[in-house]
Amino acid sequence: AAQYAIGLFGNKGFYSVCLKLHVLVIELDYKKKYREHIQEKYQAIKDSNSRLGEHVSLNKRYIELLIVKEHRQQKEKEHEIITRGRRHAELMAQQTSLTKISVLFDPEGDLRSPRTVVLQGAAGIGKTMTARKIMLDWAAGKLYQKYFDYVFYINCRKINCVTAWQSIADLVLNNCPDEKGPIKEIFENPEKLLFIIDGFDEFNSLLDMEEVSLCSDPSEKKPVGIVLCSLLRKKILQKSFLLITTRPTALGKLQKILNCSDEIVGYAEIMGFSGDEREEYFHKFFCDEKKAAQAFNFVKDNEILFTMCFVPIVCWIICRVIKDQMKKGEDLTQTSQTITSVYLLFLTSLTSDHFTDPEHMQTSKSNLEKLCSLAADGILEQKILFEEGDLQKRNLSFSNIQSLFLNESVFQKDVGCESVYSFIHLSFQEFFAALFYLLEEDEETTKKSVTSKRDVSNLLKMYGKESKNNYLMLTVRFLFGLSNKERLNDIEKKLLCKTSPEKKVDLLKWFQAEAxxxxxxxxxxxxxxxxxxxxxxxxxxxxxxxxxxxxxxxxxxxxxxxxxxxxxxxxxxxxxxxxxxxxxxxxxxxxxxxxxxxxxxxxxxxxxxxxxx
Incomplete structure (x- = not known):
């Protein structure tokens, strides 16, 4: 057969064919190896309520979310969770424009089918979980099989920490099994590549570089911000596909970048759980049919809690609190009436051991107050990511916070990103911020805080301006909720923190003036x-x-x-x-x-x- 082929193609042609076949075999082998690596990497997740080192199956925990193939530009001052809650209610009433991840891209369809899709959603709504599920399903052969030979994941929060110059090739190799791969062959067919850029809103760089500074060569090394901007503006790998996740607050900034190219951009929005999906979540969380049904029926009867459960992370917090209450045999109807009461129960359950141990009492109280100060400053500055310096400024360390919450990820540190921290959810940061304003003044904490003092009147004045700073909306709701007599009593007894009941007078005066x-x-x-x-x-x-x-x-x-x-x-x-x-x-x-x-x-x-x- 070889002699026949040599006779047909000649020596040079024969060896050329053999070389191409060899390269093809290597490519196929590597594609298989890459898929296996992605399956192994993305099949398990660190669950919010698991202990250190414990993981759960992504497939077992993931629940399909409501997605609409449209978007509404959010005003800068709107509160994203509450605004999205109203939008969620409207969509549930209309049941229009619903779509699925599987149809976001259609390279073989209409020529005007977008190569860039923006998937927006509020904090904690499931953007990262969805991005990880796409990676896993593609690798398992369940999604986009005809469309993409490779799918690469870029986490914006993590590349914030990258100081060394990088290239697109480097970012691709970071996804590979041994950080080695046939880069030349991978980039030969850019139309078969999908880049998932997760958490655009968390990227620190302004990405407003001049056109001249962008790169067009995939192997050219530049600051990571320039490299990412080059990919977004399609100055590099022009025919590749992009899926970008972002919070609504950064959508305007992203659109300015994307508008610099002639690309058609598609938009979709994650709206969270439907009623049926909430019930499914409860059953997956409790792993016990009887307890899951009892918990879900309680929440369904309390429509405030049931409505807030459209946000997956809030759903988790509510499930976590109910599970603890069931263990203690407490009456759910008496303790979990409002979202404030649920969050306070969550906090007191996590800190209960430290506030009953005399050895840790004072230190824990001090660390909690410092964390509340950090949260309050972050809310006023509209900041959700904190650096090491933000903690040091308050004589606060991550190890102290971990100790306070018994390794629960209430305040988390990014893996592989040493200097970036955040609260588990924006609403939890807002809860701590509200608590800050109700605690008695502490001279050391106050000196370290940009808020200068716990001035409730000033906060309400900021919120009540004509421009209406709606990003403070949930903080103000929590402030009212925590001012309840019983909850103030719980804060003093269970957290050993002195409160200022007179702040309620400020709340009443402000409310009456607004009314x-x-x-x-x-x-x-x-x-x-x-x-x-x-x-x-x-x-x-x-x-x-x-x-x-x-x-x-x-x-x-x-x-x-x-x-x-x-x-x-x-x-x-x-x-x-x-x-x-x-x-x-x-x-x-x-x-x-x-x-x-x-x-x-x-x-x-x-x-x-x-x-x-």
Missing amino acids: KKISCLSYKTYKELCDQIELFHCLYELQEEEFADAAINNFQEIRLEHIRLTTMDEITLSFCVKNCCNKQSLYLCKCILGLPEQKEGWIAKLRKWLFPL
């Missing part, structure tokens, strides 16, 4: 109607009828027009209506109550609000 301002408006814009509803959410978190009565007294009437009320809105409004003075009136004009599929009519809903059992 008076809104009541005086003859016409309210949609935004002002939402601001009014947000005030009611604050009262609901506080859960004190006497305070609610005094606060609502400044509303001459409650008037809502042309607005969709989410389930959470209805419950909070119901609480406020029950605490209204007899002289006040409620006007609902062309408002939509609840979701269309709910059988309960609006008359029945109003009756439940006004005449509860």
Whole structure:
């Protein structure tokens, strides 16, 4: 056969064919090796509630999330979790534009099919989990098989720590089994490559380099920011495909970069769990049908908690708290009524050992206060990533925080990224920030804080400005929730931290002033109607009828027009209506109550609000 081939092609042609076949065999072998490596690397994850060194199967834990193939630009000052919660309720009502990961790319379809897709979503909504699942499913032959020979994962938070100059080839080799691979062969077909760029919002560089400084050669080494920007602007590997995940807060910055190329960009948004997916999550978390059903039924009956469970990490916190309460035999209805109460239970359960041990008491109390100070400064600066210097500034170390929370990842350090830290979720940072404002002043902590002092009035003034700093929205809700008498008592008894009950007077004064301002408006814009509803959410978190009565007294009437009320809105409004003075009136004009599929009519809903059992 060889002699026949030599006769057919000649010696030179024969050896050329053999060489190509040899290269093809090497490529096929390496593709197989790479897929096996990716499967091994991505099949397990560090679960939020696992102990040090423990991992769980990604396939067993992953639950499909709601994704819509469209996006809405978020205003800079909006609170992403609450804003996305309202958006989630609208989508559940409309059931439109739903899509799946498997159809985000279609290289063989329409010529206008995007090569770059932006997948946005709020903090903790499941962007990284989805990115990892794509890697695993591709490697297992379940996703994008016809489209991509290689899929590479780039974590923006981790490459923040890279100081050495890099090339695209280096970033690709970081994904490979032994950091070696047939780079030349891989780059020969860029149209068969997918780069997943995860967490664009966490990349520190401004990425505003001039065109002249960008690189076009995959092997050219430059600062990692320039290399990443070159890939995003398609100055390098122009025919490759990109999937970029980001929080809504960084979408504007990303669009400026992407607009520099002529590429068509597709957008999709992760909206979190549907009701059925929440139930599935509970069953996977508890691994016990009876306990899972008991926990889920409790949360489903508490619509505030059930609604917040659309965010996976919040769902985990709620499950974690309920599991602890079940072990202790506590009454769930008495202890987990609001999201504030759930978060406080979570905190006290994690710190219970340290605050009962006399040897650790004072140190733990000091570390907790310093962590609250760090959280508060971060919220005011809209900062979610902290460096070693931020901790050192407060005489705080990561080992002390780990010790305080018994190795739970409440405040986490990135693996392979020595100097970057974050809270497990933006909402947890906001909770600590609210707690900071209620604790008594500590001279050492105050000196180290940019907030200068725990001035609740100043915080509320910032939040209540005309520009409406809505990024402070959940912090203010938590502030009201933690001001509840029972919760202040828990903070003092279980965390041994002295609180300032007089801060509640500041909250009442601010609320009354805001209520008076809104009541005086003859016409309210949609935004002002939402601001009014947000005030009611604050009262609901506080859960004190006497305070609610005094606060609502400044509303001459409650008037809502042309607005969709989410389930959470209805419950909070119901609480406020029950605490209204007899002289006040409620006007609902062309408002939509609840979701269309709910059988309960609006008359029945109003009756439940006004005449509860």
